[in-house]
Amino acid sequence: MNKRILLSLVTVVAVLAIVSSATIAYYSDTEKSTGNTFMAGSIDLEIDNESYYNGEYQPGTSWALDDLTDQLFFNFTDLKPGDWGEDTVSLHVESNKAWACANITLTESKENGMTNPESKVDSTWGQWGGELDDNLSFVFWIDDGDNVWEQDEQKLMSGKASDLPQDGTGVTYTLADSEENNVGGSKGDPLCCGSTYHIGKAWCFGEMSINRAPEAAYDGPTDDDVPDNYFTCDGSNVGNESQTDTVKGDITFYAEQYRNNPNFTCDSWTP
Numbered sequence: 001m002n003k004r005i006l007l008s009l010v011t012v013v014a015v016l017a018i019v020s021s022a023t024i025a026y027y028s029d030t031e032k033s034t035g036n037t038f039m040a041g042s043i044d045l046e047i048d049n050e051s052y053y054n055g056e057y058q059p060g061t062s063w064a065l066d067d068l069t070d071q072l073f074f075n076f077t078d079l080k081p082g083d084w085g086e087d088t089v090s091l092h093v094e095s096n097k098a099w100a101c102a103n104i105t106l107t108e109s110k111e112n113g114m115t116n117p118e119s120k121v122d123s124t125w126g127q128w129g130g131e132l133d134d135n136l137s138f139v140f141w142i143d144d145g146d147n148v149w150e151q152d153e154q155k156l157m158s159g160k161a162s163d164l165p166q167d168g169t170g171v172t173y174t175l176a177d178s179e180e181n182n183v184g185g186s187k188g189d190p191l192c193c194g195s196t197y198h199i200g201k202a203w204c205f206g207e208m209s210i211n212r213a214p215e216a217a218y219d220g221p222t223d224d225d226v227p228d229n230y231f232t233c234d235g236s237n238v239g240n241e242s243q244t245d246t247v248k249g250d251i252t253f254y255a256e257q258y259r260n261n262p263n264f265t266c267d268s269w270t271p
Contacts, residue, residue, distance in 0.1 A: 043093065043095070043096055043098050043255050043256070043257050044067075044093070044094055044095060045067075045091060045092070045093055045098070045100070045253060045254075045255040046065050046066060046067055046091075046092045046094065047065070047066070047067075047068055047089060047090065047091055047092070047253060048063055048064050048065040048066065048089070048090050049061065049062055049063055049071070049073060049087055049088070049089050049090075050062050050087065050088050050147060050220075051073070051085065051086075051087045052085060052086045052087070052147065052220065052221055052222070053076060053083070053084075053085045054083055054084060054085070055221060055222045057220070058085075060072075060075060061073060061074065061075050061076075061087070065090070065092060068253075073087060073089070073201075073251055074203070079132075079205050080205065080235070081135070081205050081206050081235025081236070081238035082205065082206055082233050082234065082235030082236075083204075083205045083233065083235070084202065084203065084204045084205070084208070084231065084233035085202065085203050086147055086200070086201070086202045086203075086221045086231075087147075087200070087201050087202075088143050088145060088146075088147045088198055088199070088200045088201075089198065089199045089200075089201070090145065090196050090197065090198050090199075091175070091183075091191065091196070091197045091198075091199070091253065092194075092195075092196055092197075093191045093192070093193055093195075093255055094193060094194065095193055096193055096257060096258070096259065097190040097191065097192050097193060097257075097258035097259065098190055098191050098255040098256060098257060098258055099176055099177045099178070099190050099191070099255065099256045099257075099258055099261070099264045099266070100175040100176050100177075100183070100190075100191050100197075100253065100254065100255045100256075101172055101173065101174055101175055101177065101253070101254045101266035101269050102172070102173045102175055102251070102252065102253050102254070103170045103171065103172045103173070103250075103251070103252040103254070103271040104164060104170050104171055104173070104249060104250070104251055104252075105164070105168060105169065105170025105171075105249055105250045105252070105271065106133065106161060106164040106165070106166060106170065106247070106248075106249045107168070107248045107249055107250055108127055108128075108246060108247065108248040108249075109127070109128050109129075109130040109132065109133040109161070109162070109166070109245070109246075109247050110126070110127050110128070110129065110130050110245060110246045110247075110248075111124060111125050111126060111129040111130050111244075111245060112130075112244045112245060112246055113244060114244075115240075115243045115244060117240040117243060118240045118241060118242075118243040118244065120240070121239060121240050121241050122240070122241040128166050130242065130245030130246065130247065131241040131242040131245055132161075132205075132242040132245035132246065132247050133160065133161035133162040133164075133245075133247045134160060134161075134162045134242075135160075135205060135206060135235075135238050135242055136160060136161040136162075136203060136204070136205060136247060137158075137159075137160055137203065137204045137206070137207065137208040137233075138157075138158060138159060138160070138161065138201065138202070138203050139155065139157070139158040139201070139202050139208065139210065140155070140156040140157050140158070140173075140199060140200065140201045141153050141154060141155045141156055141199070141200045141201075142154045142156065142182065142183055142184055142197075142198070142199065142200070143198040143199060143200030144198060144217075145196070145198045146217060146218040146219065146220065146223075147200065147218070147220045147221050148200075148213050148218040148220070148221055148223070148226055148230070149200055149202070149210055149212050149213065150212055150213050150214065150215045150216070151212045151213065151214060151215055152215050153200070153212070154182070154184075156173060156182055156199065157173060161247050161249070164249070170249075170250070170252075170271065172266055172267070172269065172271065173266070174265075174266040175191070175197070175199075175253075175266075176189060176190050176191050177264055177265045177266050178262060178263050178264055178265055179265055183197040183199070184197065190258040191255065202231065204233035204235075205233065205235055205238065206233050206234050206235030206236070206237065206238050207233070207234045207235075207237065208231075208232070208233055208234075209231075209232045209233075209234070210230065210231050210232075211227065211229050211230055211231075212230075213226055213227055213230050214227075252271050254266075254269055254271070256269070
């Protein structure tokens with residue numbers, strides 16, 4: 001009798017095990033997504049510069065692509081009437097599309113004492129008493145990267161250093177915003193990732209005249225193919241008033257994200 005009971009119990013347990021096993025043997029599938037991430041993107045504007053002074057390459061005011069720290073576009077401390085220079089700046093936004101603006105602020109137009117010849121014709125003093133700014137001519141244009149202003153390249157601005165305000169605000173120029181594009185694109189186009197944008201700039205201590213060169217691929221402003229009358233700087237009318245004067249200024253470039261920011265204008269930026 002006990003043997004029968006034991007056998008029955010074993011049979012019941014076996015049946016239950018089979019039934020239990022059958023109840024969890026349904027079709028199944030598992031999907032798992034690992035490493036989900038949010039990471040902020042970046043806007044990194046980098047700049048390089050190629051500089052010439054009286055036709056000679058200037059390593060001290062030239063540099064490879066980099067963020068601006070202590071680099072100077074202009075650092076010439078022994079000017080004579082008739083001196084001139086040319087630079088080409090290139091701007092790069094590597095990762096994301098961006099709007100871009102530039103600001104030029106005059107921070108000083110100073111008398112630095114009086115030489116004997118200057119004292120006979122000049123009696124002004126102080127941070128804004130200099131006359132050098134009245135005799136420094138500038139022009140900026142959209143360049144193709146060869147340091148020569150060509151007939152098909154757009155002018156951005158021109159004038160004297162003294163045209164800039166003397167209140168520390170400077171003048172802001174649009175490179176690319178929602179209303180205009182001055183770097184070779186269409187209206188409303190931002191700077192695009194991986195592209196290079198060139199701005200040429202020339203200056204003259206005196207009166208500047210530029211006869212824009214025919215469209216070509218030049219090797220800098222002293223290329224033999226550049227016309228002889230391409231650039232002239234006439235310093236014959238510069239008087240002794242500007243002797244030892246200094247002009248200083250800040251040049252600021254600004255980039256702001258394009259995505260989710262369709263209505264940005266450079267007027268809204270405060271340097």
